[in-house]
Amino acid sequence: MKQFRLGLIINPLAGLGGSVALKGSDNVAELAIEKGAEPQAQMRMQQALKVLLPLKSQIIIKTCSGEMGQNLCQSMGFNCEIVYHSHTDTTNATDTQQAVSELLNESLDLLLFAGGDGTARDIFAIVDDKLPVLGVPAGVKIHSGVYGITPHASGQVVKMLLAGELVSLMYGDVMDIDEQAFRQGKVKAIRYGEMLVPAEPRYVQAVKMGGKEVDELVLADIAADVIENMNDELFIIGSGSTVAAVMAELGLDNTLLGVDVIKEQQLIAGDQNASQLLALASSQTTKLVITLIGGQGHILGRGNQQLSAQLIKMIGKDNILIVATKTKLKALDGRPLIVDSGDPELDKALTGYYKVTTGYRDYVMYPVANPDLVE
Template sequence: MTSRFRLGLIINPLAGLGGSVALKGSDGVAMEAIAKGAKPKAHLRMQQALEVILPYRDEVEIITASGPMGEALALQMGFHVRVVHEVGDETQAEDTQAVVKVLLNETLDLLLFAGGDGTARDIFAVAHDDMPVLGVPAGVKIHSGVYGITPHASGMVVKMLLDGELVSLMDADVMDIDEVAFREGVVKARRFGEMLVPAEPRYIQAVKMGGIESDELVLADIAAEVIESMDEELFIMGSGSTVAAVMAELNLDNTLLGVDLIKSNQLLGSDLTTVQLIEMTDELPTKLVITLIGGQGHILGRGNQQLSPQLVRRIGKENIIILATKTKLKALEGRPLIVDSGDPELDRELCGYYRLITGYHDYVMYQVANPDLD
């Protein structure tokens, strides 16, 4: 007899409580949400996922916590269940972490959990890097890339594993926002790290899904990549909101429609002129961080004329860092990026393919090619 598929199961009973009562989350306000009439739904979301694998229940052993964190639902659905951790009727984030710590001693094939970004953070805080996990979306905030696009989709991924299909594993981002600020209309996104998830693009959601909140997450991803790669050189920070996101992550004042200069995460000059930039970077290793104008594709010569041909040539093509959201790139519909430095010879020299930063450890190759220079 072959051994059963060992499925770790965690349900965060409080996940998603704040959504229906306009609290934009459940972190720290679960009791307030319940007082406002919110009803727990995480177990229903997990039920939708597990229904997909009901035909396989004799082949699955569910290893979980007592009561509302997994045991009750799994038994109700007729699965083989082994309880490895006892919890009370009222659960906290600490309970999720405690269950994960116990499950680390088990040889799981997959840890399936129902919750939101806060739950993913709690699991990430204690899980091992090599523990495969998959989230069933049950929270108000689902920005992390560790979730199925729906509960049913999460169940389909588990079914693929049970069917013996070849499913790769990938690292996916654990993201969350500051709910207190979010309730005041401010989105402050943060990337906490990565967890290992089944790499099935049909069913696993991406971090970047469009919309205002996701746009903030994309910019935070891009900023994190730039900051991680910064060294002791000078960095000229061009204009535009994408570059501004890097400055914001560094907690530095930014000239949205101007050009600033930084070194070692310190601001050396704001809204600098061409002359100032040339003088302040004279004979010093310098990199240039720029982005494109949405819809147009210009990276030089539109809104950043302070970046003179003399300065750009001295910096060198290899030291130009281009940032772009994939949304802006897709809006170009295949058109190349454009340079209009005022020096046609320099424009020709700058043509070619660049590795654009589009997220955290996420890049695309894209062409700079002025049509008028063909």
């Protein structure tokens, strides 16, 4: 399986204003240093990364030059690549945003950053919900719900991912306060949006033990999430009962053991073969909705050979939507989902961590691999 691709950004100025009673660091970094403030972000990120030292051979860190990540990663012996070079000695919000833009091109599994609410805002401005992120608390203000409760806790969450544990994804609020008003004794909090954040798992224990009715509710929730995020793209709907719930929720005929195609929530082609799917997908943006075979974990190459390697390459990794109940994922006992497209190079390209839809606005991060491929 591929190494875990961890993006890493440190805001070197985060937390400077706290110890010298400036109630923040925004626009007062020089004053804080004059007052004797010492940077905290490096130390806080070091505490998080220390948790990962026993697993560092499994990780490649994509980071920024100097104090924004390079110095710490290299001093701790991590394998890292520099993808953004700051052009100033004193970094600022523009550096953070430009770094995020570069990191989005690196097929990351997770972006880990050290900072405060201002840093979270800067990252949100670029990443939106394109990538799971996790904050290492290092700022004066930590109102946003995108941080571990401690630096060590942030490291533990990443460690869970590396161990193959079922880690939920949730939406965390990006919040910040008006520091100028705060220094005058007024608390004015503003919500800027949400980012996807891996969290300690809250498992739905044995969904099927509650009976068919409970299972159906979970499938309906999964379907509702998929449908809510449908735009005007073409959607190829794979086989299996979990995916069939999407068609049922839309009131459309479904080929349970075949592959159907919908657009604008209407069925345009049923039970399609490989060549038919290629013809449809060649002229428009296409997304693929698939699930796993229970017990085996295959998502490609078992029962859906209509989804050819050529088609998957055309669609692209980012347009594959995996849906599954947490019960089915837990039954794999940590084993990855399997791709077996018949094209080893494609299988290698498809490996990594995916956001799997497990309910309505309920997701987990889960690894995809081909056990026959060795890095």
